[in-house]
Amino acid sequence: MERLLQESNLFARGITKPFTALSEISSKITAGDLTVRAYTKSPIREVRTVGKDVNEMVKNLQSTIQGLNTTVSSYSKMLSEYGKKISELDEAVEEAELIMSCIPEILIVIDKDERWIRVNPAFxxxxxxxxxEVLDKKTVEQPVYKNLPESIKLNKQMWSRVKKGEMVSGLEIPWRTKKGKKIILSASEQGLKDAKGDVVGGVFTAKEVTKKRGGKKPKKNW
Known part of the structure; x- marks a missing residue:
């Protein structure tokens, strides 16, 4: 586009030359100087050359406009597809949120640093x-583990296995409620992997089994 503008400027300067010459010749003829008629051929040839240049420039301009239209059409298509993908992603997120809210068991999603990034209503x-009170905090910082060092130890052991690609299930682990009551959970955890197969987080699920345990200590299942 910049090149086309430069060519247009050069053309504008060049087109005035033959027309200026013809104008001067016309003025002299009008004044009675007929000798200048012999010099009209050169400016006329230049005018014809300018006409050819005009046609060529128009062709170049049309080609440039066609290229711009193609580019705009391509970008419009890309934006339309991008908008469609965003819409599909939003729908998938809404569906996932609905599923999480309907799960009766506790469900927690953590990142690779053991930071809680999602919990469901059952929690x-x-x-x-x-x-x-719990999002964006690491497991060891969570209030459910307050004054429960053994539970923190169990959770670290579980996460260590999950990071190696194992799936842990049926671990009984004590938690503490907001009212200070100690409860026992039957917990499971598995890793979240990226496209390369590396563990980048985990999904922790659990259900309360305090009543079933009847006040007994959690089973030693390690």
């Missing part, structure tokens, strides 16, 4: 802690 119903 709040079981423990009394709100989502805002």
């Amino acid at each position: 709040e119903r079981t423990t009394g802690f709100g989502v805002e």
Whole structure:
């Protein structure tokens, strides 16, 4: 496009030359100087050359416009497809949120640094802690593990196995509710993997089994 503008500027400067010459010749003829008629051929040839240049420039301009239209059409198509993907992603997220809210068991999603990034409503119903009290905190910082060093130790052992690609299930682990009550969970955890197969997080699920245990200590299942 810049090249075309440069050519247009050069053309604009060049086109004035033959027309200026013809104008001067015309003025002299009008004044009675007929000798200048012999010099009209050169400017006329230049005008014809300018006409050819105009046609060529128009062709170049049409080609450039066609190229721009193709580019705009391509970008419009890309934006349309991108918008469609975003819409599909939003629908998938909404569906996932709905599924999580309907699961009766506790479900927690953590990142590779053991930071809690998602919890479902069952967690709040079981423990009394709100989502805002636990999100973006690491497991060792969670209020459900307050004054429960053995539970933190069990969780670290479980996460260590998950990072190696194992799936842990049926681990009985004590938690503490917001009211300070100690409860026992039957917990499971498996890793979340990226396209390369590397563990980049985990999904922790659990259900309360306090009543079933009848006050007994959690089973030693390690």
